Amino acid sequence: MRDSLRNRPIKLPRSSPYRSLTLVVALVLLALLLLVLDQAGMLGAVRPQIQSLLTPIMRLLRQVGDSVGGVSQGLTEVTQLRARVAALEAENSQLKAGNLQLQELQLQLTRLEAQLRIEKERPWKLFGADISARTPDGGRRVVLLAAGSEQGVKPGMAVLGKEGSSPPALIGVVENVGPRSSSVLLITDFSSAVSAQVYHKDIIASGVVQGQWQVGSRLKLEGIERAEPLVAGDVLVTAGLTARMDLALPRAAIPKDIPIGTIETIQVDGHSQRADVRPYVDPDRVSYAWVLLSQDE
Amino acid sequence: MGSAQPRRIEERVIRELWLALVLLGLALGQAALMPHLLGLAPNLLLLLTICQALIAGPANAARWAFYAGLALDLSADTALGLHALALLAAVLVAGLILARWSRGNWLLPLVGVVLGSLAYHTLLALLTGLLVAPISPRVYALVVVLPATILVLVPALPLFLVMRWVERRRRGEVPFDVY
Numbered sequence: 377m378r379d380s381l382r383n384r385p386i387k388l389p390r391s392s393p394y395r396s397l398t399l400v401v402a403l404v405l406l407a408l409l410l411l412v413l414d415q416a417g418m419l420g421a422v423r424p425q426i427q428s429l430l431t432p433i434m435r436l437l438r439q440v441g442d443s444v445g446g447v448s449q450g451l452t453e454v455t456q457l458r459a460r461v462a463a464l465e466a467e468n469s470q471l472k473a474g475n476l477q478l479q480e481l482q483l484q485l486t487r488l489e490a491q492l493r494i495e496k497e498r499p500w501k502l503f504g505a506d507i508s509a510r511t512p513d514g515g516r517r518v519v520l521l522a523a524g525s526e527q528g529v530k531p532g533m534a535v536l537g538k539e540g541s542s543p544p545a546l547i548g549v550v551e552n553v554g555p556r557s558s559s560v561l562l563i564t565d566f567s568s569a570v571s572a573q574v575y576h577k578d579i580i581a582s583g584v585v586q587g588q589w590q591v592g593s594r595l596k597l598e599g600i601e602r603a604e605p606l607v608a609g610d611v612l613v614t615a616g617l618t619a620r621m622d623l624a625l626p627r628a629a630i631p632k633d634i635p636i637g638t639i640e641t642i643q644v645d646g647h648s649q650r651a652d653v654r655p656y657v658d659p660d661r662v663s664y665a666w667v668l669l670s671q672d673e
Numbered sequence: 674m675g676s677a678q679p680r681r682i683e684e685r686v687i688r689e690l691w692l693a694l695v696l697l698g699l700a701l702g703q704a705a706l707m708p709h710l711l712g713l714a715p716n717l718l719l720l721l722t723i724c725q726a727l728i729a730g731p732a733n734a735a736r737w738a739f740y741a742g743l744a745l746d747l748s749a750d751t752a753l754g755l756h757a758l759a760l761l762a763a764v765l766v767a768g769l770i771l772a773r774w775s776r777g778n779w780l781l782p783l784v785g786v787v788l789g790s791l792a793y794h795t796l797l798a799l800l801t802g803l804l805v806a807p808i809s810p811r812v813y814a815l816v817v818v819l820p821a822t823i824l825v826l827v828p829a830l831p832l833f834l835v836m837r838w839v840e841r842r843r844r845g846e847v848p849f850d851v852y
């Protein structure tokens with residue numbers, strides 16, 4: 377190709393890939409020659425000498441590389457450890473959930489065992505349920521039980537609780553019943569009145585246990601004849617006369633001999649006696665209770 | 674004046690020596706320092722020579738390939754000329770096939786690296802098969818060629834852009850890209 381004006385050859389641009397193809401071919405041939413010579417062992421001591429020069433540099437670089445690699449490995453290990461921590465956290469969470477489930481089952485088992493023990497010792501047929509709610513205000517001492525008419529719960533049934541080593545004791549009476557829940561009036565409520573009797577040696581004294589929570593106490597036994605012997609520590613149980621006594625709970629069906637508490641202090645008031653009663657079970661601390669469905673005669 | 678005058682032979686020799694030394698240093702660094710991923714280290718020199726072929730043409734890059742190949746042979750203790758031939762093949766394949774592509778095209782380095790890497794590994798496998806021991810092409814392709822190509826493909830675009838920027842600054846060109 378020629379320049380028509382100046383009549384001289386045009387130079388190809390430097391970036392043309394074909395411009396120095398001869399150089400490429402020469403380099404390829406040179407590389408091939410080196411390969412053949414090396415394979416034939418004709419490079420002699422040249423190559424070992426070059427490599428002996430390069431070896432210390434390589435060793436130095438390798439040391440640097442190892443330390444860098446160590447850091448890199450450390451970083452990789454950190455990443456792996458993070459992944460492992462995440463996996464362990466997930467496993468831990470699962471185990472915690474499983475543990476909670478086991479605790480719940482254990483609790484259920486304990487409650488059922490307690491129920492069985494009570495039913496074995498007493499002629500009662502019980503139904504256990506969680507206390508699902510308490511009244512938010514202090515006006516009334518009422519709790520909601522997670523059992524209702526579908527479970528055989530009826531108004532007036534006695535509700536029992538157990539705390540520590542205490543005997544199963546009365547904590548309230550079923551007031552209203554829904555299909556799956558019921559409200560229980562606690563015996564500590566001011567409006568609660570339950571017929572009771574005190575065993576003192578061979579003598580039995582009868583009275584009424586009245587709730588006192590709203591007036592700053594817990595239970596009070598009233599209506600005991602002055603002549604009846606009453607001593608602190610005497611055991612108070614239900615009398616089973618609630619319905620007959622025409623109290624505020626006309627449908628009350630509380631059987632007799634359910635423990636309520638013990639006598640703490642006694643006050644003589646005219647011809648009668650009054651006593652402060654310490655309940656076996658604090659109704660406010662109970663989270664699980666049994667409804668006494670029936671009693672074997 | 675200076676640039677218009679033909680370079681003296683001493684200048685050229687020194688320049689070539691510097692290039693060879695730099696590439697030798699890179700080869701040593703690659704052999705000693707480069708982290709291994711999937712059991713392979715990214716072949717920095719292969720990437721450099723391919724990018725150089727795409728930017729400056731295969732003739733210019735052939736020198737890089739030759740020096741880099743010899744440096745790799747020395748640092749890897751392989752037959753002298755083995756890597757040089759493989760790198761020359763990469764340079765030629767990538768440079769000639771993509772000679773008409775614009776240097777502003779962002780796909781150029783990616784396609785070039787794939788082509789160059791395939792040529793490099795194919796020739797290397799052939800020569801290794803001839804000189805050392807036969808290689809199963811399928812296994813070699815899956816175990817070596819594919820991961821090694823992916824490894825050099827990742828930094829191909831950034832390196833190409835840097836090298837192109839340097840080259841344009843050297844030549845005083847105005848950059849433009851084709852999307």
